[in-house]
Amino acid sequence: MENFLGKFLKEKFDLMQTEPSVVGIDIGSSFLKVVQLKKKKGKAVLETYGELALGPYAGLAVGQATSLSVEKISTALKDLFREANITAQSSAVSIPLGASLLSIMEMPIMDSKQLAKMIPIEARKYIPVPISEVVLDWWVVPKHYDSVDDSSAEGNVKEDERKKRVDVLVVAIHNETVDKYRSIIQESGLKNNFLELEVFSMARATFGNNTAPVMLLDFGAGTTKLAIVEYGIIRNQHIINRGSQDITISISKSLGVSIEKAEHLKRDIGLTGAGADADISKAASLTLEHIFSETNRVLLNYQRRYNKTIKNVVLTGGGALLKGLHDFAGSNLETEVLFADPFSKMEAPAFLEPLLKDAGPEFAVAIGLALRKLQELG
Numbered sequence: 001m002e003n004f005l006g007k008f009l010k011e012k013f014d015l016m017q018t019e020p021s022v023v024g025i026d027i028g029s030s031f032l033k034v035v036q037l038k039k040k041k042g043k044a045v046l047e048t049y050g051e052l053a054l055g056p057y058a059g060l061a062v063g064q065a066t067s068l069s070v071e072k073i074s075t076a077l078k079d080l081f082r083e084a085n086i087t088a089q090s091s092a093v094s095i096p097l098g099a100s101l102l103s104i105m106e107m108p109i110m111d112s113k114q115l116a117k118m119i120p121i122e123a124r125k126y127i128p129v130p131i132s133e134v135v136l137d138w139w140v141v142p143k144h145y146d147s148v149d150d151s152s153a154e155g156n157v158k159e160d161e162r163k164k165r166v167d168v169l170v171v172a173i174h175n176e177t178v179d180k181y182r183s184i185i186q187e188s189g190l191k192n193n194f195l196e197l198e199v200f201s202m203a204r205a206t207f208g209n210n211t212a213p214v215m216l217l218d219f220g221a222g223t224t225k226l227a228i229v230e231y232g233i234i235r236n237q238h239i240i241n242r243g244s245q246d247i248t249i250s251i252s253k254s255l256g257v258s259i260e261k262a263e264h265l266k267r268d269i270g271l272t273g274a275g276a277d278a279d280i281s282k283a284a285s286l287t288l289e290h291i292f293s294e295t296n297r298v299l300l301n302y303q304r305r306y307n308k309t310i311k312n313v314v315l316t317g318g319g320a321l322l323k324g325l326h327d328f329a330g331s332n333l334e335t336e337v338l339f340a341d342p343f344s345k346m347e348a349p350a351f352l353e354p355l356l357k358d359a360g361p362e363f364a365v366a367i368g369l370a371l372r373k374l375q376e377l378g
């Protein structure tokens, strides 16, 4: 009896415990996305999420890419917080991949203090701007990556040499970019936050302990971003200068309709148009063929260079919601295609599940940020 009561009270107490909520904020070029999570009994629980189109804040249509001032972004963020009932102040914000420079540097093995001294010096060879103008961050790539199957005498010498060196992933972000994001956070009244390059957030939200190389394809509005991830570490990244807004523009041109109308047609019909709607799907497939042929090139180059097979391409970003994309991508990409399902990493009401599965690719960055913030709370 005592035990039962004790357990009951403990459960009540656990429920009453007010663990702070955290919010992940993805400032995309066309949409702001936020996800609020809380930890309950060691598990991530979804509290609320939402998105807001930024186009209208720049006098553009919904779905179009923008480049907004700090003030405009902060205003939009406040609007979205109100709309989505975001109450958390503890936040994490993403920095776009395009605002960074990623390099893999080969360094002699040394301790982390020495590395901290040597990397800024070595980075000068890779980074085309003065080192004083960037913020640097780095990760040593775990050694097991590079074991090469070469047992010849020459191979053994090479292997010995390799053992004395490590690969280091170095990320450089311009000071001005970091300042801009810090100002947005400040203007929006957020606290305890950190900034992270979106590709890292996406990788966290997308895989578990996947060790085989996987390609992430983020189909955004203005651009499509590719990243090859192995053991949770980014090995390679590439930006294609076409995105989902190019489909809208091409529908608008080929049908002679407004951008707003074209955006609706893209979402309603996508690649499934037949008969009178065939032109819509044709316009969409032209943009996609360009994107996928460049994706295949990056994929095959990596496979050839490292003699490894990329098992999957995981699609993320709002552009991945295009109707019929799964089949189209499946027949146009050289590897198996999956859709990111980042909401599966948390508890959420069962009735929301189908909705969350569909919306998942769009919210991968915001979810990855919120998950890291939760981890930080311990």
Ligand SMILES: Nc1ncnc2c1ncn2[C@@H]1O[C@H](COP(=O)(O)OP(=O)(O)OP(=O)(O)O)[C@@H](O)[C@H]1O
Residues within 6 Å of the ligand: 027, 028, 029, 030, 031, 032, 062, 063, 064, 096, 218, 219, 220, 221, 222, 223, 224, 243, 244, 245, 248, 263, 266, 267, 316, 317, 318, 319, 320, 321, 322, 323, 362
């Ligand atoms: N259901 C849908 N069907 C087709 N396209 C869609 C759908 N929902 C959103 N999109 C498109 O996805 C794009 C927005 O995707 P996302 O939110 O990932 O972009 P972003 O993060 O703002 O852009 P970026 O990452 O390039 O800065 C828009 O161009 C929009 O038209």
Ligand SMILES: [Mg+2]
Residues within 6 Å of the ligand: 028, 029, 218, 220, 317, 365
């Ligand atoms: Mg994005």
